Amino acid sequence: MTVNRKNVTLTLDDLKSSAASLKNLKVSIGSLRGDQWDEDEGPTPMPSHTDLRNWDRMLLSRYKPLYLPFCDLCCLCTYGKCDLSGGKKGACGIGMEAQQSRIVLLAACIGAATHISHARHLVTHLIKTYGRRHLLDIGGNSIETEAPIIRLVCGIKPTTLGDLEIVLDYCERQTTELLAAAHTGQEGDAIDFESKVFHAGTMDHVGLEVADIAQISAFSFPKADPDASLIELGLGTVDAEKPVILVVGHNVPPAIEIIDYAREQNLSGTIEITGICCTAVDLTRYDPNAKIIGPISWQLRYIRSGVPDVIVVDEQCVRADLLIEAQQIYAPLIATSSMNCSGLPDRTGDEPEAIIEDLLSGKTPGVLILDPEKVGEVAVRTAIAVKEKGRNFRAIPPIEDLFELAKRCKGCQECSRVCPASMPLAIAVQQAGDGDLSALASLYDSCIGCGKCEDVCSKEIPVHSAILSAAETQICAERFNVRAGRGAIQDIEIREVGGPIVLGEIPGVVAFIGCANYGNGAKEVADMAREFARRRYIVVTSGCSAMAIGMYRNEDGQTPYEEFHGRFDAGGIVNVGSCVSNAHIAGATIKIASIFAKRSLRGNYEEIADYVYNRVGAVGIAWGAMSQKAAAIAAGFWRLGIPVIVGPHGSKYRRMLLGRKDKPEDWFVYDSRTGEKVQVGPVPEHLFIAAETPEEAMTLAAKLCMRPNDTSRGRSMKLTNYVDLYRRLYDQMPDDLNLFVRSQADIPITMKEQILPILEQKGYNEQPIPNPTMLKSQIRDAKE
Amino acid sequence: MTVNRKNVTLTLDDLKSSAASLKNLKVSIGSLRGDQWDEDEGPTPMPSHTDLRNWDRMLLSRYKPLYLPFCDLCCLCTYGKCDLSGGKKGACGIGMEAQQSRIVLLAACIGAATHISHARHLVTHLIKTYGRRHLLDIGGNSIETEAPIIRLVCGIKPTTLGDLEIVLDYCERQTTELLAAAHTGQEGDAIDFESKVFHAGTMDHVGLEVADIAQISAFSFPKADPDASLIELGLGTVDAEKPVILVVGHNVPPAIEIIDYAREQNLSGTIEITGICCTAVDLTRYDPNAKIIGPISWQLRYIRSGVPDVIVVDEQCVRADLLIEAQQIYAPLIATSSMNCSGLPDRTGDEPEAIIEDLLSGKTPGVLILDPEKVGEVAVRTAIAVKEKGRNFRAIPPIEDLFELAKRCKGCQECSRVCPASMPLAIAVQQAGDGDLSALASLYDSCIGCGKCEDVCSKEIPVHSAILSAAETQICAERFNVRAGRGAIQDIEIREVGGPIVLGEIPGVVAFIGCANYGNGAKEVADMAREFARRRYIVVTSGCSAMAIGMYRNEDGQTPYEEFHGRFDAGGIVNVGSCVSNAHIAGATIKIASIFAKRSLRGNYEEIADYVYNRVGAVGIAWGAMSQKAAAIAAGFWRLGIPVIVGPHGSKYRRMLLGRKDKPEDWFVYDSRTGEKVQVGPVPEHLFIAAETPEEAMTLAAKLCMRPNDTSRGRSMKLTNYVDLYRRLYDQMPDDLNLFVRSQADIPITMKEQILPILEQKGYNEQPIPNPTMLKSQIRDAKE
Amino acid sequence: MAGDDSWIRAEMGGTSHASVIGKPEVIVALLNRVKRPIFIIGHEIAATSPDCESLTGFISTVSRVRHIPVLGTSPAVKGLISHGISIEAIMGGMEIADRLRDPEWKGFDNLGQYDLVLFAAIPYSFCWTILSGLRNSAPHLNTINLNRKYQPHATWSFGNIAVDPWKKQLQAAAVLLENGEKHV
Amino acid sequence: MAGDDSWIRAEMGGTSHASVIGKPEVIVALLNRVKRPIFIIGHEIAATSPDCESLTGFISTVSRVRHIPVLGTSPAVKGLISHGISIEAIMGGMEIADRLRDPEWKGFDNLGQYDLVLFAAIPYSFCWTILSGLRNSAPHLNTINLNRKYQPHATWSFGNIAVDPWKKQLQAAAVLLENGEKHV
Known part of the structure; x- marks a missing residue:
């Protein structure tokens, strides 16, 4: 397998060479094998999964899978569903163990695809901004082996953003192939599925490395700095008097454009840029003044607090119902990624002015803008305008309403039965109904903020919001x-x-x-x-x-x-x-x-x-x-x-x-x-x-x-x-x-x-x- | 978006040009935009799904999805499972409609990945054999527009096998991105999921076209010939006196190497090469003397008949339990694809002699050989040797045993309840127990050959085999x-x-x-x-x-x-x-x-x-x-x-x-x-x-x-x-x-x-x- | 076999399941509660089986005495006409499901959406998915599965029962309805 | 609430479900049928709740009178020692599941694989998956869920019941066993 798999034709029809010398004609496509690296190539550059199958099988013979079926059924083709329990096979002949590892393979492929796509989005964006020949630099002189995983797996030594595209081509090829193996009528052996899972994991790690070294290099994130800044974290760190932008997700360019626009307009000190999940992490690598609200599960609690004036979502770990939640507090939502279009009108081609107007008038609750730079301008200007309106919409009931709400509870336990964290919700709500909010408040720490308790309540008690209301003091003190x-x-x-x-x-x-x-x-x-x-x-x-x-x-x-x-x-x-x-x-x-x-x-x-x-x-x-x-x-x-x-x-x-x-x-x-x-x-x-x-x-x-x-x-x-x-x-x-x-x-x-x-x-x-x-x-x- | 996304550096350090002329230095990487095609480029060459989102949404606003949940639950992340019925949302905020279309997207991605990988396997193999510059030719002068889908979608006009690699890179990139959108916390809108499904479909069609034009060109399949040969079809066409090879799957190179080896060894007339599913179809495009046994569902019936001496599987539509079925009739199984390794030892690097010996001695019930050429030799020689042993193992009970077997039936109906075709199996078995095989035999036509009826029978009645036994005359007459x-x-x-x-x-x-x-x-x-x-x-x-x-x-x-x-x-x-x-x-x-x-x-x-x-x-x-x-x-x-x-x-x-x-x-x-x-x-x-x-x-x-x-x-x-x-x-x-x-x-x-x-x-x-x-x-x- | 498992093994539903019709009075009570019921009858009605005879008898009586329209999903319903059943419309199963989930749809008589659908003689899995769709997208609708193979996604369904007891229940329900039992 | 739905909504099992322990005699009968039972007790045993008291009482009595070894999946079982229960071993839940599915494993006393496992005080979902694994890969094994939240993957399980009736059943079963009831 060679790195450069493309049609390369070098035609030199006619060089009259009698009196000419042609020196060092070099055509390089991507990182050609060995052109910059004197290390000998090992046995498996850009391996397919079968190239490492023996290694996998060695590990898997020592660490044998213990299968814990999460569902007895296979529902992936229309011959089914098939019940695979008790040694039964599906209509396609698959058995329970292979099916479980097949689902793991699917999950691992989805995961790897997500990181690889994320890397692709970043690299494409950064190349557009900084050029294909922008050098990779993740630690200056402190780091010579700047891409150990890529070197190990791909056998190439990337030096520019452009080099990373070749790496991603490989990852995408492998991911597609691994996903194909999960098709009905392909692999039938559990251990071979597991080996493919391992390969998906390797592809994932390559994708991770591409993404992070690209963004570190282009955005000048801390470069292997053990003393990187301390960043403010927690809802209590936000100055709600300022216009507040919330960014949620994993792919940082739109958030960075928000920072940049604010800087350009000398607004840096006057607006709060706050984030949830990894976009927040990466944003604070760019600007230590940005604030991290918290992990993925802080979405509902922060939005319902009414503090964000504009919500910007990119990709991954974004709640699927954020548009609805945003509407509850009348905060315009800006979707910025093809991964998550949220059904919104694509306004990428429109003037910021027009977009902002529609967002402010409520003509549309949100927009899709696939140009990060435009997101920067629209988000900042919209946030300022929303703030100027001076209205504050909370979606959390005031503490004085809790008592009445909680009294509706008849103890059916459905909230407890859907709670992923198995919290004793019903008991806490009933205590609240009796006037004691302490049990509700004490649940805040364990709550993962999924909101399922609310959907399932036949009495329409906003259970999650009730917890937030009861724990308000604690939440505000998160610093x-x-x-x-x-x-x-x-x-x-x-x-x-x-x-x-x-x-x-x-x-x-x-x-x-x-x-x-x-x-x-x-x-x-x-x-x-x-x-x-x-x-x-x-x-x-x-x-x-x-x-x-x-x-x-x-x-x-x-x-x-x-x-x-x-x-x-x-x-x-x-x-x-x-x-x-x-x-x-x-x-x-x-x-x-x-x-x-x-x-x-x-x-x-x-x-x-x-x-x-x-x-x-x-x-x-x-x-x-x-x-x-x-x-x-x-x-x-x-x-x-x-x-x-x-x-x-x-x-x-x-x-x-x-x-x-x-x-x-x-x-x-x-x-x-x-x-x-x-x-x-x-x-x-x-x-x-x-x-x-x-x-x-x-x-x-x-x-x-x-x-x-x-x-x-x-x-x-x-x-x-x-x-x-x-x-x-x-x-x-x-x-x-x-x-x-x-x-x-x-x-x-x-x-x-x-x-x-x-x-x-x-x-x-x-x-x-x-x-x-x-x-x-x-x-x-x-x-x- | 440009076709050529790679690092291309052309360095010409020193051309002393005073007396030299350098004419037509041409560096071409893949099919560079516009280099061979005077048609103007349209608005969406190599589109991402958002480029065609407006078109999709137009169709989807006219043809609104009617959702028919196949399962109320989402089990894709470890926050769950979540029950989405009755308007409930999952822990990630997703609703039922988006979840259903998300699963459709997953399915479409798996499907597209399968065809794209299949195309990739073919193109890689054919380039290895025929070279990257091998010309595409799918109909001689009769066909000018040889790749309408690729032209339409990718905006390039492929002329060589090598050109197809660039197309596949694009498909793999898109498939990876679409798969990523199915990750938890990405897309939340059902219609946007559907639009992504459409895009996966487009990628699938590109993959299909790549695969077929590559194999037609390289293997000289019929080239748009309305009068292509008539091919023999059916179990009754097989001469079981000869050594019989069965090929199953979709990716034809190993099967073609079997034909080629037999031809080289002048064995063509003396062995039967038979196929099931699309490998059979494509094999008969190569050699009209090969025989098609039948569609996907003929696997169990043909193998259990004991006719095949060797079974060769490649990828797709291969039953996951063929190794077990093959062992029932002592037919060695050769797996040939990374898609389906079947847990078998990888013998790609070994001498045919050694492999054949191990297969014949039963030391291993099968092998994995990832080199199609080696498969050709091993399959043919093994089949001949197996035939020479002269033993014939059937896995279908003789008709005289049916009565006793069927009498075990107590009418629990479990066989009927797992039958994907909802056949009245229990009644037929009980009639057979009473000595009347006609009902059993009459089920043969409706039977899709999945074998689930056997797994579920607590009396261990081989229901499927019983049908085959009862219908034997009909099966043998399939010509x-x-x-x-x-x-x-x-x-x-x-x-x-x-x-x-x-x-x-x-x-x-x-x-x-x-x-x-x-x-x-x-x-x-x-x-x-x-x-x-x-x-x-x-x-x-x-x-x-x-x-x-x-x-x-x-x-x-x-x-x-x-x-x-x-x-x-x-x-x-x-x-x-x-x-x-x-x-x-x-x-x-x-x-x-x-x-x-x-x-x-x-x-x-x-x-x-x-x-x-x-x-x-x-x-x-x-x-x-x-x-x-x-x-x-x-x-x-x-x-x-x-x-x-x-x-x-x-x-x-x-x-x-x-x-x-x-x-x-x-x-x-x-x-x-x-x-x-x-x-x-x-x-x-x-x-x-x-x-x-x-x-x-x-x-x-x-x-x-x-x-x-x-x-x-x-x-x-x-x-x-x-x-x-x-x-x-x-x-x-x-x-x-x-x-x-x-x-x-x-x-x-x-x-x-x-x-x-x-x-x-x-x-x-x-x-x-x-x-x-x-x-x-x-x-x-x-x-x- | 349990009476309220999905008949086709593994085609399990969700966390809620159809109530089992345990006695003929249930059907009568259900019909008494609603204003706009409709029968939706699939192609299996044309099979020559005791099941079809029983269903045909039931539909014939009930559609007559309660003026319930009958929709056929296939030409197979032609046979019903000879039993004096008039067919309101013929429309594919998916197409009618699409209409039924639309609260604005006015029905074949333009008088408004239906509120109870009685399904029979539709292939099991096909019916299973339609019922799943309706359960999730048509909260304004109740559904009854008249076949004797339990359909978990219906609101009410016969359990998995043998021909005879099922037939007796259908007949008894028809008699009750014919006698004008309004309150059970 | 139905007694035999998975307690955590949506964590439904497959096509077969644990039989519900309806009366204390069931536990006695199950224990009488087997040769090598074992308790596997999770960390929730250390919680201060009426459930834990009842379980501790039951385990204490039964392990003593029937010489059933007790395995703890966490340090929380230390508390049991003060109730006179001796702990055979401490081992993670997944690790013990991996041993239990191996027909060749000889148990902690080297006398052979166990044939009945009584689970208690393990977090619901964690126990759910372990029971699913054992049901599929350890056909030689029967399993009982002693908690009062139904576990569909066990062979036998209490249904979803309130504290009091459950406590009474546990106590009654303990008394029966203590009295040496061999045949119920």
């Missing part, structure tokens, strides 16, 4: 901060921590990614992040999890971003940025292999994944409820051999990838020096697992950071943390320590007294520490 | 024929029928596409095709429908392919080929606009669709049960303004697109000469509708062929057919004739007596015949 997304990890940081990580002396890298909002998810994520940072793990985070972490202060009133440093080093809490910045987390593990261990990256996926899997003690925690993007992101990590833990609702992902620590035969690696098979114990024990409680997640995370390559010093540090956490949380010793001790030297000195008796009772497997690999090709003899 | 897929329609054919079609004098073009196998679907499709051919419509067909049509003889023992000619002209039955050949059906309508009406094609989608919609009386009938591909194909037709009728199970597509003939205000067009709005009646009345019966479908088809542009002569011919069919099938006059009569001249002369009284009673709208268009831009004044 926190979060460190602006720093982007990538510097090469020097990797060099410094590479050794300690690979040898196990930094106990691990724990990444909190995705949405945190689920039940008490936000608080739990914040607590977990703090715990691991205090234990001197490297804590990495992004997106809504990064916001959640910022929303809980310590005893001294500090947010975690004030309490901990932002370096990629022990004891740091490192906010890389938005969802697409997750690329830098995967990228950091890859860079350890490349920069620290000097492995060749170029099109060399298997070797690098084998390295990461066996040596880099990293684990991801995606604690909140998740969409398809999260499935794709997780899959990208799995394939790199990085375990992912999800919250209890993550069980809805339809299958886990679990190891069996009770089967010693599952845990062999090769020693690459000798070719010998060595039993290394269950490290890491699982690849994908839903935890019921934060306690389970934390002990799991500590355990899943162990790797076969840990030195004894490293292993003993990891065991110290594992045992210490376990003892504190479970009030007893873990019962599987014997599986992780390979020699006396592995035993934490301070715990010898507690651990030795256990080992004496259970025995343990005295083993040398190999130079571990899963790949026969990595055995030194084999290479020679 | 029919079908005209080999001819490919495209010649320009000269278009020129000749263009006028008669556009003026309405050929009453219509009726296309039977997709699977026909559902209940009595095959027979019904054959009957309908015959009916319309006899009425001198142009009947077009492809894929499994084309097979179904071949399976029913007339009174004289002729199959329809013997009874009717194969020209694209009145009274023809035109088999264009496999599923991907459906491109030629859409293409023919586009060519009418281009060749007959001389409209510019290049990137000029709206104008051409407007032309087809208002003037080309074409309708598609997809009668059988359908997968996601069919959804995509249908969507491509909708956007061109071509109505599609589906069978009753087509109601499971989750929504119809229905016009309201009782609302006169819905049926205005512009007269392009005057700009006046003219009421033209409900022509065509619907864009997508499921019919309960063939009678309904036939009368609908006749009606849906009417167009605003019909001359009075044309309209009266169309009405003649409509009334005649309706009277015969319904035994009465249709009650909506008044809506289709625009002047006395429209009334069929022979029916005046019956029709005039109706018109007198109901009245009708005397209207001139406009030069119809939906587009303001097509009004002559507007253009000037």
